Amino acid sequence: MKKKVLVVDDEPSISMLIEFNLKLVGFEVQCVYDGEAVFDVIGQFRPDIIVLDLMLPKMDGLQVCRKLRSQNNLVPIIMLTAMQDLSDKIAGLDNGADDYMTKPFSPQELISRIQAIIRRIQTLPASGEEAPITIGQLSIRPDQREVTCAGKPVDLTPKEFELLVFLCKHRGKVLSRQQLLHGVWDYHFLGDSRIVDVHISHLRDKIEANARTPEYIMTIRNVGYKLTEPAIKESFA
Incomplete structure (x- = not known):
């Protein structure tokens, strides 16, 4: 068709x-x-x-x-x-x-x-094919295209969702903007990396407690981005 x-x-x-x-x-x-x-x-x-x-x-x-x-x-x-x-x-x-x-x-x-x-x-997976992903207080259900952070639902656009899942699947790995364009946008040519930066900014606004001091999506200067597991904050009596 x-x-x-x-x-x-x-x-x-x-x-x-x-x-x-x-x-x-x-x-x-x-x-x-x-x-x-x-x-x-x-x-x-x-x-x-x-x-x-x-x-x-x-x-x-x-x-x-x-x-x-x-x-x-x-x-x-x-x-x-x-x-x-x-x-x-x-x-x-x-x-x-x-x-x-x-x-x-x-x-x-x-x-x-x-x-x-x-x-x-x-090429998106059919419902039920992917297990939930948990990183820190982030919970992602790829089969339902649902995201929660600290138990609260996060409203993402389709592209923001795909970007977050891609980062999660490569957690801990530094990804260049071109790798993200290829992996999320499927660009096999030199694309405009500002598309990545804008979507990263939107993601941070939605999942980070403070987008200026992110705990999940780190900027690797002159390279790209990396998704990390937030450090556990110790509480003192």
Whole structure:
């Protein structure tokens, strides 16, 4: 069965270019041209992934992301932005996008990123295949995609969850940003490591008692990150 891509861009020339190239490699594609139209078609079309422009009429890309995530719709999203400003890219990730690309972009690279995300989804373990993971006060149930910290549920995006599980499976090992891009985003080319840094920052905000002095996810300067077991704090009478 063909995988479905919903393309959301108000520039018909860009939409047509993306649609043409995606269909060449076997995707089913539907294009809409404003943010509100996403919610008119998503229930019937049921895309496997959304390619979403940041600047849209009626409802911009950030608003679309926020609304989808508020509805617990976890469909992967690649945000397109014509802006080079890092803050715009981070804003997309902050609002639930899985990845971003800056216009102008190569259709072949967009296809590679779409295929990478879909491969990740297809290779996720089926329910019941993975045992729970416990590190310090963190408890992760990969089969249920649930995380608790000190007994309280932690609300993670799909990509944050995958990143945390990957770090846990390689606990104690220093992982470079490129290793994380390869392992979590399935990038087999040189990717933008800021995607990793933003997701690490989000994870720390959600699982660390103090994100400025993390106990779980350590920064290894000039290299990458390492997940460690927090030291047991002694209490004195």
